[in-house]
Amino acid sequence: MSSLLTTRQAEELHKSLIAYLTSCGYTRAAQSIRDELNLPDTTFDAATSKKYEGLLERKWTSVVRLQKKIMDLESKTHQLQHDLDNATPTSLAARKNHDPATWLPRAPARHTLQSHKNPITCVAFHPVFSSLASGSEDCTIKIWDYELGELERTLKSHTKAVLDLDYGGPRGNTLLASCSSDLTIKLWDPSDEYKNIRTLPGHDHSVSSVRFIPSGAAGAPLSGNLLASASRDKTIRVWDVTTGYCLRTLRGHGDWVRSLSPSFDGRWLISTSSDQSTRMWDLSQPDNNSHKQTFMAHEHVVECCAFAPPSTYTHLASIAGLKKAPAASSSAEYLATGGRDKLIKLFSINGLCLKTLTGHDNWIRALVFHPGGKYLLSASDDKTIRCWDLAQEGKCVRVVEAANHFVSCLRWAPSVFKDAVPTNGEANGTNGTGKEEGAKEQIRCAIACGSVDLNVRVFAA
Structure with missing residues (x-):
């Protein structure tokens, strides 16, 4: 000991x-x-004893904290080394230039947003501004500036857990929709x-899920006014947010309807359910003829779904064994579902x-296609976000340790x-992709996830 410590x-x-x-x-000891x-009393009196009383314990706890930091840094170093070992000139160049088409999240998160008092259930980005909304079992909705990592306001009106959020609404007049266990939807x-x-x-x-139906849906005068909701009452309802009227009720699921995903042109809607099925609806048809397809492949509750954007068609067509990809103007060619059987299915x-x-060790909670079209991202109760490369037959190319508890x-x-630039002869000046002709897409390299650990995390380039 004497050789390690100074006098x-x-x-x-x-x-x-x-x-x-x-x-x-x-x-006695x-x-x-x-x-x-x-050490006589004159050298080590009661005052000196009091001075040194808590020092040993403080040093001990400091060592434990430092040891944890060292372990975290070693883990990050291991991940970085793994990325380096698997890097290619293309991937290194993409990372250097932050190519939005190939950007993927990596730990640690840019911001960890803390304010909720109960588990986070949902998040939603504002389509234009740097605002992020989060909902929680604490009955509140919080609005954050995700670039600064600051809380802007807290919305209180729901009386039970907030289960889902979505931004959208009549052309340009963006609204935030929320739904809750209190049986209501609020705008x-x-x-x-x-x-x-x-x-x-x-x-x-x-009410477990809400999604605005994008402009371009059948029934042009109401385009952009429509909101779809899914509920534990086994139904899907479509609302006119301008009047507040329920326009139609879609029935077919035999159990709790868990999640919804509309196509980019608003014509199609997919829904998942505790009845282990995913259903596809044609919103241009009357209620009795709207159900078009049932997808049965999961062996447990289907928690989430996502329509594949046209940017993915080339890669998904290859997985399907097709030589030619479907036209980009087609709004509904492929979809992904995730369930409590720990599996993600591409249809x-x-x-x-x-x-x-396969790869997740627990329930799949959310699915998001990369806007660039090459990747599918999934979040799970195994605390991770996984990135699947559709150009490599769906190979998992990154695992992000995203939270300290379930990622919800x-x-x-x-x-x-x-x-x-609006074009003549096209409804609403669109080119079949739901966006105006000539519009240049700027992919925002930012994702957000919520967790049972009460935190919202933002990963950004």
């Missing part, structure tokens, strides 16, 4: 040890050490300090399961479209 350090250690034993009531060290106006402008009652049980629109992605939700910041 002063050794003296402090001895005094700390005596003070600790004295404070714990081990007076403390006296034995004092006798061995020849908030971000342009008016997030005032609660409407409450939509009607479901007979918890073609005819109901054929193209691929099963995941969203990608929507792309921004600039320099749009």
